[in-house]
Structure formats: C-alpha cells, structure tokens
Amino acid sequence: MKGFRTIGCPGRLTLLGCALLGALASPAYSATLTVMQxxxxxxxxxxxxxxxxxxxxxxxxxxxxxxxxxxxxxxxxxxxxxxxxxxxxxxxxxxxxxxxxxxxxxxxxxxxxxxxxxxxxxxxxxxxxxxxxxxxxxxxxxxxxxxxxxxxxxxxxxxxxxxxxxxxxxxxxxxxxxxxxxxxxxxxxxxxxxxxxxxxxxxxxxxxxxxxxxxxxxxxxxxSSESSVMNMALQAGEADVINPVPPQFARMLKNNPKFVLHESPGASVFWVALNTQLKPLDDVRVRQALNFATDRDGLVRAIMSGFATPANSPLAPITPGYDKSLNPYPLNIEKAKALLKEAGYANGFSMSIAVQGADARIGQVLQSMWAKIGVKLDVRQMESGVWTKAAFADPAGKKADGTGAILASWSSGVSGADLQLRPLYYSGSFAPTGANLGFFSDAKLDKLLDTAASTLDENARNQLYVQAQQEINLQAPQVLLYYQNDLYATGANISNVWMIPGGNVIVKDAHKQ
Incomplete structure (x- = not known):
C-alpha cells in the first residue's frame, strides 16, 4: 500500500482518518485489539x-x-x-x-x-x-x-x-x-x-x-508497507500493536511512556537469493563478487538504525549450531572486481532483483553498493502478492521474467537449523514447492543436511551444521545481509502479548485496559 487509501468515507478522509472516526463512534472499540503489520x-x-x-x-x-x-x-x-x-x-x-x-x-x-x-x-x-x-x-x-x-x-x-x-x-x-x-x-x-x-x-x-x-x-x-503509516497508526491509537516496528521510529517509541517497545534477538535472516541457473549468476565467482561488494555494516546503519546485526552465516545466532567465527565476505571492492574480471565480466553486468514495497530501500542501497563493481541492479518493487508470485516462480518462469535475484527473509523460529537451511538450500526444495528461490543444488550440502537432520547427538549434529554453513558460504547462492532484531510495539495499556523469535507475535491472550 502506498500512502493512504480512501475506503468510502466522505471528502478526502484517509484510511487512518476513517479508522479513527470509527473508533470514536463505536462503543465496542475497546473490546477490539487492532494489530498492524x-x-x-x-x-x-x-x-x-x-x-x-x-x-x-x-x-x-x-x-x-x-x-x-x-x-x-x-x-x-x-x-x-x-x-x-x-x-x-x-x-x-x-x-x-x-x-x-x-x-x-x-x-x-x-x-x-x-x-x-x-x-x-x-x-x-x-x-x-x-x-x-x-x-x-x-x-x-x-x-x-x-x-x-x-x-x-x-x-x-x-x-x-x-x-x-x-x-x-x-x-x-x-x-x-x-x-x-x-x-x-x-x-x-x-x-x-x-x-x-x-x-x-x-x-x-x-x-x-x-x-x-x-x-x-x-x-x-x-x-501497510509504509513505515510512516505504521508509526502513525500506533501514535494515533488506530493500532494497539505494530509488528515489526520500523527501525527509524524505534528509539522514539522507546522513549515515549504511552508505548512499550519490545526488542529481543531475532531469528530472521535477511538475504538475497541469487538465481544460480541464470547467467552470469551461475558462476560462483560472480556470486562471491557480489558478497565482497556488500557493506553489511553500512546496510545495518542505513536501513536498520542499528537494530540488526550483519550476517555472517545462513543461520541466525540464536539457532543451535550457528558458528560465530565465520567471516567469509568482509567488504573488499578490489577482490570483488578481480573475481568479476576472472569470470569474464571486467566491465560488470546487469541484473534484476524483486523486492517488496517495505524492502525497497534495501534494494536501492544494494544498487548503490554494487554499482562500484560495475553491476547495474534493476530494483523491481512489487506489492506483496505480486512479489510472492515472482519469488516462487519456477526456473522457467524466472528465466522468462529475467529475475536474477529475490530479496527475502526467513526464520525457523525456535525449530532448529534444519528448518532454516533445508527449505532454502536443499536440492529438493526448489520453488514453487519449496523456498529454494535461486535453485541452488549441491550434493555435498544435501548429504550434510540429511546426515545432520538424523543425528541424535546434539554436539555431533551441530558440527555437521557448521560444515553446512561453511559450504553454503563458499558456494554463495545468496548474498547474506543481516539478522533483524525482533521489534514490536504496543500501547502502554496492552499486556500479555509475546513473540516467538523471528517475528511471530502472539496476541490471542492480550489484555487491553
């Protein structure tokens, strides 16, 4: 949704304005909990x-x-x-x-x-x-x-x-x-x-x-995909809960006694899935170059106002088996250029990325970063339903549309490493029936995931997941971005709301005073 949309109220009242009038006119409003995402x-x-x-x-x-x-x-x-x-x-x-x-x-x-x-x-x-x-x-x-x-x-x-x-x-x-x-x-x-x-x-x-x-x-x-709309909805009383809190408004809400900002380590990994069946992204050197050209620290500052951590692994830090020692792609523009030259793209190339409206700014920042190595990034901003069709298109569909990359996030919550890695990187998880959006296939990784998933000893299982992280990072079927902190906010009069790590806010037992 871009801005406000009229829904039949007289004159030029906006969606927010209509909702506020409805709230004032309806004596039952206090019994309704309104959540905006x-x-x-x-x-x-x-x-x-x-x-x-x-x-x-x-x-x-x-x-x-x-x-x-x-x-x-x-x-x-x-x-x-x-x-x-x-x-x-x-x-x-x-x-x-x-x-x-x-x-x-x-x-x-x-x-x-x-x-x-x-x-x-x-x-x-x-x-x-x-x-x-x-x-x-x-x-x-x-x-x-x-x-x-x-x-x-x-x-x-x-x-x-x-x-x-x-x-x-x-x-x-x-x-x-x-x-x-x-x-x-x-x-x-x-x-x-x-x-x-x-x-x-x-x-x-x-x-x-x-x-x-x-x-x-x-x-x-x-x-609403508009950050300002979510913030205004909470401030004006149109929403009792907003999830996730737009990072640029988080500190302001935290300092306002009318609201409660809830922050905790998240399970969501933000990444760019690269179409490994589309040239030149079928070349691992090109995929690695994009990773070396990505300033994750700068991205966290620019996009997340510090409410995130640069990603070094396809697993989030709260997931058992996560390896904090990994640092596969520190920012290195010269290394990125050398890899592109080695792959035959010394002058760069053009590619597209599909993003949802709420993530458009991330696409724009990546566009600026990758331009430094000659990559011309076409940022295709889409409404959620259209993005879903583009993201989960099969290989033929993505090829026909020229879709080179998908900006996405994934969280297995507290369900473990297998449900984080298998849907995204396993050969049997290709979209549209799975979430392997870039059609990455690696026999070594498949074997690691299958063995780990059936290993009962936790230490041995986690060691296998460390190897899996290393293999995914080496083959670079994605550009890792950051781990987003879980951020949601409520009115000060709202209690009994909680969150499963990764963004799943639970409101069915909420109390509204």
Whole structure:
C-alpha cells in the first residue's frame, strides 16, 4: 500500500482518518485489539503459506497437536500426551476429546490423518508440504483418540515441527471444499468473521472453544508497507500493536511512556537469493563478487538504525549450531572486481532483483553498493502478492521474467537449523514447492543436511551444521545481509502479548485496559 487509501468515507478522509472516526463512534472499540503489520496475509490456509506475518494472523484461529509456550517450551494442544519407541521412528499421540472445528466438523483421528495426507500427497502442491514429506512416512489411526506417526528416519526436531504452520489442523470439510485459502477454519479460540482482501482480517472469539480464552472479544488485522503509516497508526491509537516496528521510529517509541517497545534477538535472516541457473549468476565467482561488494555494516546503519546485526552465516545466532567465527565476505571492492574480471565480466553486468514495497530501500542501497563493481541492479518493487508470485516462480518462469535475484527473509523460529537451511538450500526444495528461490543444488550440502537432520547427538549434529554453513558460504547462492532484531510495539495499556523469535507475535491472550 502506498500512502493512504480512501475506503468510502466522505471528502478526502484517509484510511487512518476513517479508522479513527470509527473508533470514536463505536462503543465496542475497546473490546477490539487492532494489530498492524507490514504485509498482507498470503493465505488463510496455514499449510499453503510459509510467511511469518501470515502465521501471526492465523495463530488465533488454528492449533496443532503441540504448541509453543511463552517460555518457548513444548506444551500439549490438540494432543494431550505423546511417546516414541526406542528408535525414535514411531510416535504415538493421544488426542484431546470434545473438540470441534469452527464449521462443526469433529476433531478426531480421522481429521489428523486427513490433515497430513494432504501434505504427503505430492499432487496437492501446498507451499508448506515439502518439509513434512522429507521425514514423515505415514500417519495412521488406531482409534478415534489415537494416531501413530512413522518417520522415514530419526528427526530430533520432529516435535518442534508439529508446532509449525504445515502441522496446524484445518477442517477436512473446508479442505475438501477448497475454500481454505480465503476462509480460515480451525479449532482455535478465535474464528474468522471477514477477510477483506487488501484491507483487513477480522476475527472474533469462538464461543465453542474447548479451552480457556482470556483475550479480547475481537482481533482486527491491518497492514501497510509504509513505515510512516505504521508509526502513525500506533501514535494515533488506530493500532494497539505494530509488528515489526520500523527501525527509524524505534528509539522514539522507546522513549515515549504511552508505548512499550519490545526488542529481543531475532531469528530472521535477511538475504538475497541469487538465481544460480541464470547467467552470469551461475558462476560462483560472480556470486562471491557480489558478497565482497556488500557493506553489511553500512546496510545495518542505513536501513536498520542499528537494530540488526550483519550476517555472517545462513543461520541466525540464536539457532543451535550457528558458528560465530565465520567471516567469509568482509567488504573488499578490489577482490570483488578481480573475481568479476576472472569470470569474464571486467566491465560488470546487469541484473534484476524483486523486492517488496517495505524492502525497497534495501534494494536501492544494494544498487548503490554494487554499482562500484560495475553491476547495474534493476530494483523491481512489487506489492506483496505480486512479489510472492515472482519469488516462487519456477526456473522457467524466472528465466522468462529475467529475475536474477529475490530479496527475502526467513526464520525457523525456535525449530532448529534444519528448518532454516533445508527449505532454502536443499536440492529438493526448489520453488514453487519449496523456498529454494535461486535453485541452488549441491550434493555435498544435501548429504550434510540429511546426515545432520538424523543425528541424535546434539554436539555431533551441530558440527555437521557448521560444515553446512561453511559450504553454503563458499558456494554463495545468496548474498547474506543481516539478522533483524525482533521489534514490536504496543500501547502502554496492552499486556500479555509475546513473540516467538523471528517475528511471530502472539496476541490471542492480550489484555487491553
């Protein structure tokens, strides 16, 4: 969204102005929690999207067998207990009784089997399925309250995986009807009232919820890619929560007693995925040159106002296995020029990069940096939905569009290194069914990731991930940028909001005084 957009109010009132008038006129406004984020949701189906800020919208409406607590510990959700055999390959879950989906469909073993069957079916092509098919062999019903998972190989992060979007339970009835992308139907404490594309999502308390729900009566989600709009929304009372806080406004909000700025180490890695199937980016020397020409410290100062850390690895520092000693590409313009000359591009070359509106400035800074080595960067700024299509296009689609690079971020939250590296760099994760946006394929890396994922000893597993980081850095299928601190802000009257590292703000238990 560029600036403000009129939505039927008289005269020249803006979206912000209309919302403020509505807030003043409506006595029920105090019961509504309004959250503004910097991008629109991509789907109402948690299994058909992988975006953090979509996951936040879906969180109040969906549940998995397990959930993550505010202390980042696993807790029962739709499963009340679980156990595994000695091999770690067979897991048995006891399901919660008396639960129904928002459309009245019963939650039981058949629903669990149906949920995982849609992901194990390669013909479905759901966006989040790939990570499940890698490790889950089958899910079977024992009785209405018991299901058994059989894994293809040991996977230490299996229980964590069950808290992620692909494993959130959707109504089998709604899935069969094909309506989930536009109408959420889960078992959560909130159910969807309206999804007005381009404007808002409204959720209300689920009166038939099986558990305890102390949150607001309604949750309204809005969005804007304009940093100033997000800041103004919080300042004016249009939004109770903004996520993420635009870095240029963070210090000001921190010093204002009307608001609370929440800052913590993040799990999000910002990077540029390079199309390794498109010339000249198919040459590792060219990819390395772009890395040497990138001033990460300058980028953090210019873009993030210091609320980030220059990236040295495809893993974030909070992820087990992260190697802080890596420093593969210190700024070195002469080295970058020498590599380009060696590759046959002494005079540079032209390439394009697809960026979302909120990240346009990053693209512009990279454009200036890479110009110093003769690279002419065409920054293609796109609305979120258009960017998604460009980013997840297949090799033929990217070639036809001349898409050389994608500016993106990825966070596995607290789910571990495999869910950070496998979707982005594994040969079997090519877009559109995975998030390997640059179609990078490396047999050595694939073997490292497969071995690490099945290694039960934590120290041995982390050593393998150190080798994986080194291999990714050497082959340079990306230009690493920075690790973004998690920043969200609330009004001083808002409590019980918390965050899973990586940007997933949890608001379903929020209190608004």
């Amino acid at each position: 910097n991008e629109a949701p991509r789907s109402m189906d948690p299994g058909n999207q992988t975006a953090t800020f979509t996951a936040t919208v879906l969180d109040p409406m969906y549940e998995g067998l397990l959930k993550m607590s505010p202390a980042l510990k696993l807790e029962p959700a739709l499963a009340t207990s679980w156990s595994s055999d000695a091999s770690g390959l067979v897991w048995t879950f006891t399901l919660r009784s008396g639960v129904t989906f928002h459309d009245g469909t019963p939650f039981n073993a058949d629903a669990v089997v149906s949920n995982f069957a849609r992901h194990l079916d390669v013909k479905r092509g759901l966006a989040a399925s790939g990570r499940l098919r890698t490790f889950i062999d089958s899910v079977t019903k024992v009785d209405d309250r018991t299901v058994v998972f059989k894994l293809k190989k040991p996977y230490p992060a299996f229980l964590n995986l069950l808290t992620t979007g692909a494993c959130l339970m959707v109504s089998p009835t709604a899935d069969k009807a094909g309506t989930l992308d536009s109408k959420a139907v889960g078992t959560g404490p909130y159910k969807m009232v309206q999804y007005k594309t381009g404007e808002y999502v409204l959720e209300e308390k689920n009166p038939g919820y099986w558990g305890k729900s102390d949150g607001p009566e309604d949750i309204k989600w809005t969005w």
